[in-house]
Amino acid sequence: MVNIDLMVLAGDYVKTAVISEWKVKVGDSVKKGDVLLVVETNKITQDIEASCDGIVEQILFQEGDDVEISKTVAVIVDGSGTAAAPEEEKPAIEISGSETASLDTGVRTVITPVAKKMAKEKGIDLDELTKRFPGKRIGKKEVLAFEEAPAKDFFVTGQHGKEGGETADPAIETAASESIMAEAAVSVAKTTEIPVKGIRKAIASAMRNSAYSKPHVSMMIDVQLDEMLEMKAFLKNKYPEKRITLTGLLALAVRSALGECPYINGTATEDTITLSDSVNLGIAVDAEGGLLVPVIKNIGAKSGLELFEAVNHAAKGCREGTLAPSDYAGGTFTISNVGATGVKYFTPIINSPEIAILGVGASTKEAVVVNGEVRERTMIGLSLSFDHAVVDGSPAGRFLKTLKEKIEHPFMMALS
Amino acid sequence: MFDNDKMKLLYKRMVVTRQLEYGIREQHKAGKVRGPVHMCVGQEATGVGACACLNDDDWVTSTHRGHAHFVGKGLDLNKMVAEMMGKSTGYCGGKASHMLIASREKGMLGGCGIVCGALGIGVGYGLTFKMDGSDRVALSFLGDGASNEGMFHEALNMAALWKTNNVIFVEHNMYGLTVRADRHLSVENISDRAAAYGIPGVSIDGNDIIAVIEATEEAVARARRGEGPTLIEAKTYRVLGFSTGDKGGYQSQEEIDSWTTPEKDPIIRFAKYLQEKGICTEADIEELNAEAQNDVDKAIQFGLESPYPDSSVLMEGIFA
């Protein structure tokens, strides 16, 4: 007998997924590799395959359910009657598991005897209790705190004592957003109600989570693109078969600037800042389902041409849906280019848990004063949003200034 | 000396004791009496003779080899055997075993499985009798091995010091478990140790019931007068080894034979004495033998037919 779960989605901070479609029903005969169901996370849509031949014995969740990826969603019994080989070792992910977590992936929450007794008497679900205090020993104090305030108040962390390290809670759906949508609908004659679910819901959660947990400050700067455009023209001439994009070139400059300002490259939670000497660059892509951010790992190890290629591959693979879940994970910095819309400056939302995001606007020809005279230059707006809890204004500005220099004088990249 | 009826009773008691030992040994082989049993065949004169000099309210402390003491103190044979079989009808409800039999009514307080373990208690009795101003006496049996225990010396010193109403009766049967007396005693006569405590000590032929009675009567009288304890050392021999669990081999057959001759055997000697004194005829002796056997058989039957104690008594009586 084999339990099918969603652990194939495991990656940084992916805890739940929404079941968008079941491809089988109870009693169906399946072969190894058949798609059993399709799930969506805030990053991707994923087919979940059968890991063995057999018959679908149980389906445990419905379409639309938001399920923890460690949970069993379906059970396949081996038609031959012998036990199917178990899946390969599940990664040991720290989930806020239940008290009877021996079946789970190895983390057991301790609940003291009197706490168990009190919880039972008060009708408090032990799973809820342990979710509320992940990684903590649950004693009488915690039970009483839970009783006082059962719903976790997202805005007021620390009100009931120290809580676990996670600030992200992707499954939160506040009533406020629904009522705003409803209000807007009432003022128009014909209303259309679209339930927020699936990838929209996942993106919405991610946006809110990032916006509300990181204090965003955005800095804008104008950059002259002319020299970089000359570079681009030269390269296109030299490598006609390669696709050289502005995003690729900007990625080069960002790499170089991050090298000099490592404090911007990494992730941060409420408790910990994790800086990295490897730049895993996310490229925001406007895909069919919504905004997706594929990550190019360790761009510092690539040559310039390799980097251009990687950027193209990431964007293409993302649009075509051929990337793996791990291709969306592990980012330390993101570029989001909205130039196609004509927008010059904006306040991008950081791709949490990263520290910063670089927004790129449209490039326009403008009149610029150069050495006392008005000249035509191609200007582009860069908008850096950064987590002010983690990085102060001066260092952030310094990064932008460094980046501007690399873009305006590309030969400076040869020095680092 | 005692009247004829009593003398006949004493003879019968000696035979009862011996027949009891052999009967219990049979029952032990049949699994009806369990655990090691310490039999006193050959030592009938000491137990029966010494106890004959006591009243019911004179108290006796015994040893692990006390069947002659129990019989000599007039305990009920049925209740004795039932106790040895662990039955609820035994003297101690089956809780004691053959070693710890006690009867408050008959002043047997009581059997004791620790070598010299009860001597201090006996002195406690003698001290109490003295404190109460009564002439009751406590007689404590012990063996030659016990005379080497610390308790022996401590208790004798205090009994002597306070002149308690005690008789200390040592049954010197030549062996401390498997070790012969000449290999464990620093003196030949344990009665010599009495001098160390300033009390009279006397060695007698423990297989001669008359000698036993004479020495004991004198010691008892002394104690009743408040003059303090006397140490009696009665030389005797244990014929059947240490216990039913004894592998044997350390008492030579020669030695055993030398103690079971008609000249040495206490029962045969007393029978001869009774006949010589005209107290019993040969027929009387035969009759007493038969009665004794009958009593033992009946007692064994009683024991076999009695029930074991109910499990409900297990946790009762731990505290008064």
Add this chain to the structure above:
Amino acid sequence: MSKRFYKDVLREALIEEMERDSNVFLLGEDIEVYGGAFRVTEKLNEMFGSMRVMDTPISEQAQTGIAIGAAIAGKRPVLEMMYMDWIGLTLDQMVNQASLLHYVYDGQVKLPFVMRTQGGARASASAQHSKSLEAWFCHIPGIKVVSPSTPYDAKGLLKAAIRDDNPVLFIEHKLLYGTRGEVPEEEYILPIGKADIKREGSDCTVIATSAMVLEALEAAEELEKEGISIEVVDPRTLVPFDKETVKESIEKTNHAVIVHEAWKTGGFGGEIAAIIAEEMFDSLDAPVIRLGAKDCPIPYSPGLEPLTVPNKDDIIAAVKKSLQ
């Protein structure tokens, strides 16, 4: 009511019981002429005569046997065993006679005798004169074990022990003899087998015996200043042990710290901890903590001896650890 010394109220108890019942008599080393090594039997020989207050030779084994025999024969002896360290010499008589004769002789005899002894360290009395060995006797069915911490408890419990028809080991403490406490003028008896809450509290139960009760009370004062309230439970009798009082306390506080002066390993605290774990598990918010003497022979040096025995700071630390 007046404040009287622990050793003096013990004497009061002896006098009252000896006057009440002529069968009560005392024996032991140095108790008659000298008045006892710790002055408890001072002048009692003048009051009651040498037949009721008896100096004995230094023969602990026979002393115990004689006390047992006298008890069976109708007396109520109170034997003083000067130092608990020597109680080993009495063990055969206690374990093979006193504890079991009533049971094994099927109730034909009663053994109403009291063995008074004292133990305890921090008096520089060295390794053979400083021990607390109650655990040995707690293990033997048939012997009651009593350990009073205050003059009030000592007097009431000694009277109860003398009136009890069973062997009672009555454990005093060399450092408690000189302590004073409020004791009524009128006669009173305390029940054997009932614990006493020496101080009420809400955050943590501290079960303490003998001299450790005083340490626990001092710890309570200090903890109070930090806003921590401990409930000090004094079992007073170790066998039979008052589980009910302990259970009520732990249901209230959900935390337990046990402290005794005897060595931690194999000490009676282990028995109490096991009882709590078996019968009061659902009330616990933290593991039970035991404090006892460090597992080493008691050294003489004033620089070392105080380190062996728990003190109020150890109790404070244990309470805080339990509450973490």
